[in-house]
Amino acid sequence: MDLRDAYFGALAEVAIKDDRVVFLTNDFEVFSLKGFKEAFPKRHINVGVAEQNMINMAAGLAWAGKRPIVFGMCNFVTLRCFEQIKLQVACMNLPVTIVGVGPGFSFNFDGPSHHAISDMALMATLPEMTIWNPSDATTAALLGNEIANHPTYIRIDKGDFPENDANVLRRFTILRDPSLRPTLVTTGYMTERCKSIAHELNLGLISVAQIKPFPRELGNILRCAGHPIVVDDSHAGSPLAFEVANAFAGDNMRWSAFSLVSLENKHIFDFGDREFLLSQHGMDIKALYNKISYECP
Amino acid sequence: MTLEELKEKARKVRLDVLRMNGLKNRGHIGGTFSCVELLVSLYHGGHLKDKDFFYLSKGHACAAVYSILHDLGKMSKETLDTYGQDGGLGGQLNVATSGVDWNTGSIGHALGVAAGVALASKLDGVDKKAWCMIGDAELAEGSIWEALIFAGNHNLKNLICIIDRNKLSATDSVQNDKMFNNLGETVQNMGWESVMFNGHDFERIHDVFTSTRKFISPTLLIAQTIKGKGVSFMENNVKWHYGVPNEQEYQQALEELSHGFT
Numbered sequence: 001m002d003l004r005d006a007y008f009g010a011l012a013e014v015a016i017k018d019d020r021v022v023f024l025t026n027d028f029e030v031f032s033l034k035g036f037k038e039a040f041p042k043r044h045i046n047v048g049v050a051e052q053n054m055i056n057m058a059a060g061l062a063w064a065g066k067r068p069i070v071f072g073m074c075n076f077v078t079l080r081c082f083e084q085i086k087l088q089v090a091c092m093n094l095p096v097t098i099v100g101v102g103p104g105f106s107f108n109f110d111g112p113s114h115h116a117i118s119d120m121a122l123m124a125t126l127p128e129m130t131i132w133n134p135s136d137a138t139t140a141a142l143l144g145n146e147i148a149n150h151p152t153y154i155r156i157d158k159g160d161f162p163e164n165d166a167n168v169l170r171r172f173t174i175l176r177d178p179s180l181r182p183t184l185v186t187t188g189y190m191t192e193r194c195k196s197i198a199h200e201l202n203l204g205l206i207s208v209a210q211i212k213p214f215p216r217e218l219g220n221i222l223r224c225a226g227h228p229i230v231v232d233d234s235h236a237g238s239p240l241a242f243e244v245a246n247a248f249a250g251d252n253m254r255w256s257a258f259s260l261v262s263l264e265n266k267h268i269f270d271f272g273d274r275e276f277l278l279s280q281h282g283m284d285i286k287a288l289y290n291k292i293s294y295e296c297p
Numbered sequence: 298m299t300l301e302e303l304k305e306k307a308r309k310v311r312l313d314v315l316r317m318n319g320l321k322n323r324g325h326i327g328g329t330f331s332c333v334e335l336l337v338s339l340y341h342g343g344h345l346k347d348k349d350f351f352y353l354s355k356g357h358a359c360a361a362v363y364s365i366l367h368d369l370g371k372m373s374k375e376t377l378d379t380y381g382q383d384g385g386l387g388g389q390l391n392v393a394t395s396g397v398d399w400n401t402g403s404i405g406h407a408l409g410v411a412a413g414v415a416l417a418s419k420l421d422g423v424d425k426k427a428w429c430m431i432g433d434a435e436l437a438e439g440s441i442w443e444a445l446i447f448a449g450n451h452n453l454k455n456l457i458c459i460i461d462r463n464k465l466s467a468t469d470s471v472q473n474d475k476m477f478n479n480l481g482e483t484v485q486n487m488g489w490e491s492v493m494f495n496g497h498d499f500e501r502i503h504d505v506f507t508s509t510r511k512f513i514s515p516t517l518l519i520a521q522t523i524k525g526k527g528v529s530f531m532e533n534n535v536k537w538h539y540g541v542p543n544e545q546e547y548q549q550a551l552e553e554l555s556h557g558f559t
Contacts (some may be wrong), residue, residue: 022420042420047449053409055445060413060427063350066420068413078436083403085442088410091400270473 004101006137008032010144011069015043021147022061026051026072039214059088067095067147073107074100074116074155078123084152090126097150102139103133103155104189104233108274112267116155117235123153124212124239131155131239133213135191136164139173139209157189161221162292164191165205172212172218178204178258182227182296184256187211187240188230190283201296203229213216219247229295231285236265247293259295261288298341302497304370306337311527313364313377313555319547321381325357327537331463331522332358332430334497340365342499344506347429350414354431355461356389356401357539364392371396382388405438407431408458412448415456415515426509430459438478448486448515456515460495463524467538471551484517496520528553 009032015021016036023033023044036045047054050250051072058068070077077098078085089096100119107114122146123129132154134140143154175191176183176198183204186194191207198205204225208218222228222244241260248258263281270280278284282291298306310333313527318324339345353362363386364371372395379385386394390401399410407429412428435441448456464472471477481491490512494501502520509516522540525531528550531540542550 022416028557045416047447048443050443050447052440053412053447056406056409056440056444057413057416060350060410062408062413064414064417064418064421084406087400087403088406111319140547168319211509238504 001137003134003137003140004030005032007099007134007144007156010141012036012146014147015040015069018067018147019043020065020067022068024054024058024068024070025074026054028072028101030071030265036293041227043180051076052084055075055084055096055098056088059084059092059094062096063092064092067097068171069097069099069147071099071101071250073102073114073148074119075114078119078153082122085118085123086126089151090128093128093150094149095151097108097148097152097154098126100153100155103157105274105277106158106189109271109278111269111271117233118237118262119269120153120155120206120211120234120239121237124242126151127151130213132209133188135173135188135207135210138163139170141172142170150199155188162192172206172208172213174221175207176203176205178206178221178225180204181225182229182259184231185222185240185244185290186231188233190233193285194231196285197292201293202288203292203296208240211243214243214247216285217282222247227257227259227297229261229292231261231288231292233263233278257295257297261291261295298343300499303334303337303341306341307333307552309368310337310361310364312551313367315528315542315554317360317363317380319542321383322541324360325388325539325542326462326542327465327531327534327540328355328432328463328526329358329361329524330417330526330531331524332461332496332520333361333526334499335459335461335520335522336361336365338499338502338506339428340369342503342506342529344503346426349426349428350387350398350411350413352407352427352429353390353401354398354404354407354429357360357522358388359388359390359401362397366394366396369396403441404432406437408441408448410446411458412444412453412456412515415448415453416451418455419453421449424455426455426457427460428457428488432463432466433460433462433477435476436460445484445489445517446486451486452488452513453515454513455517457509458516459518459520459537461522462519463518463522465504465524465533465535465538468535470535481517481519488513490516490518492516493519493521496522497526520553522532
């Protein structure tokens, strides 16, 4: 199932019953909300391409008791209106959910304006913000079932993703035993790419859906595992890498090694298929395999 | 409250602001003095109801709000006296202060936030007004215009925006900015009601604020004001955006606010 359908489909069911839910979008459309929009036009508002106002209004709605869900492309609902999110949503600690559609290179044909490779890092600077980056439809649907009571950023990828064939713990999923050292720690789109590599190299594999606050129990697991290799299609400011490293901090840095495989910290002006872009920048499966092999003892 | 009582309240607020500013060597006296009558009328004149929402976008005028909240019994003298002290009241409003609805600091946000509150009132079918007060220089922020467009299109009749048109920004004059030419007409064409009036005349302010209750569109109130109003050498002088008086200036300001100047 397409992650968008899983998330927004579940969310629409909740919104039908909970009239506090108000959708605001910057002229963006998702298939699974069309029915809701027709049935409840007053609670599905296209505010136009005016993201700063969209976030400010969401904050005002939340203050007045509503549960606004803001959605649009990742970059435009985060970068374009960052100060509004910081001051009016985060500092006011209001229950606004911001949904960014199309993480990473999912809008592959439009250049740096659309490449969502720094949105998570930016949101991670906000102490009050919870960040989710699900990698399968089951997790996305579970997120849609619940309306958050605090500032939340959820990234929803485009397209069908294989289910993670393991127990779904929602906040993270252990796909291969982390006692197999090293352990790949990844998120979102990169999860599927890491599965075959972890299998071939006999590594542990954990997919993290809740990037922030970082799940405490996952910190414990990682500390036991010892050598995390973080794989993230963000550029160098990977909040996942920071959180994993932070899980070791204050614990006498009890790791044998720490590795990060991510995009270089540069803007990318290539156009082409998502896999093409990843291959051009060392994040396709072949390049990942080589980089991860190199990191293994 | 009578006209004379309101005038006395305004005089007291300016004296409090001068003391806070002068004694603690920090604050924004000019842009605070320009909106004193507007704030006094809102709080003491009965226009801001308990259920209403108020966002003072020009939060650097917070000292006036602190003074009013103290006068209303919502803030103790001890708390008021912490202004400018380490760990005390700061130079922007914060929701940790009882009676304050919203944090301030960055301009251009208030109209959109108030529009969100007014949208909630519309969805719920309740008569809860969302007020905000913005500075005139603030109209250069694009987010203000995003909110003007939305509120006009969606007919947010519970939204009231007051512009403190004191014609000076932090460092410059905005007297001749072309956006103020026919601003009222501009926003009326965007679906707003608009009224221009003297922002230091209590009777006029009362009439205008009262009239907003019957409007069926969002309302932009353009209050013509004087930056530094009430102290001769501070009026219309950009220096007093965040200037602090020296001892001689402080004494002269105190004298003029206590007995008036001609």
